[in-house]
Amino acid sequence: MLKKKIGLIIALSLVMLFITACGQSQKTLTVSTFKTSAKQEQENIWKNFDEKYDLKIKGEFGTEDERLENSKTGIDVIELTQRYAVRGNKQARFKKLDFSKLKNFKLLSKEQQQIARKTNSIPYQISVLGVAYDVKQIEQFYSWNQLWDKRLEKHLAIPDISTVFGPEMLYIAQGHYQRKQVTSVFVDNGLIDANPTFSELKKLRPNILKTYEDPKNLIKMFQSGKIDVAVVSNEIGEKIQKNNENVRYVLPNEETYLSYKMAAILNDGQSKESYRYLDYLIKANKDNLKKNSTFENVRKIDYTFLNKHLTNYTKQWNEIIE
Structure with missing residues (x-):
């Protein structure tokens, strides 16, 4: 009887460890984005990204001024208009991007790559x-x-x-x-x-x-x-x-x-998925980004x-x- 109880305890313990490990294994990414386009982004980008990489995106919303001011609150990636990306970079709020970690960076035009290098953020939508x-x-x-x-x-x-x-x-x-x-x-x-x-x-x-x-x-x-x-x-x-x-x-x-919508990795961002997310944004919006060559x-x-x-x-x- 004692052996059965010990065996049951061990089995239950292993189950709990497995459940805990599964809970801890799901990666998270916190993205600060535009409230006006949140629904569209959740449907077109976040849902597919979550499923593809088995993680959970958490959203933070508000005006660009509010979100840039609150960018030291555990947020990983921030999405801004081009004007605010220039401001955020000048205020040294963004991590210096290592573009070698973005395999889709080559999909951007030379002009878009230049904007990315100047602002430490990637253009992802026109x-x-x-x-x-x-x-x-x-x-x-x-x-x-x-x-x-x-x-x-x-x-x-x-x-x-x-x-x-x-x-x-x-x-x-x-x-x-x-x-x-x-x-x-x-x-x-x-x-x-x-x-x-x-x-x-x-x-x-x-x-x-x-x-x-x-x-x-x-x-x-x-x-x-x-x-x-x-x-x-x-x-x-x-x-x-x-x-x-x-x-x-x-x-x-x-x-x-x-004007471009831009995405940057914040200085206090902790998620290892940030580069993967930026890379995904470029690929998901590649057709939109190509429109820059059609404007005179x-x-x-x-x-x-x-x-x-x-x-x-x-x-x-x-x-x-x-």
């Missing part, structure tokens, strides 16, 4: 800025200059300067000014000449009905006829077009404005310059727009 417009009100939209058309008075929506593409409105205003200077030669150095830029923004003000932070309401605003034109990313523009047969989404003929006249944006002056630009923006 967003491009365009225009959604109501074809019942506007026959054709082909130029950024049309945003200043007086017929759009109180019928235009633009991104707030605090959003991903908000600062690009300054570059659009600058481009509008430059196109009016017939005898001048424009040097695309990624900088902003503030005086003419904000002068053009002031001229645009009568047309602006809404500056948006969350683009969700734009679908309803088009349907109700409150707005006829909105400056939006391709993801939002295509969604609006899908939900309204009268709306078309286009990229104006002049300069193109694009891509406007250069110096994000270091922009970050340095953005507080002052935001103040001037608010004085005009509010």
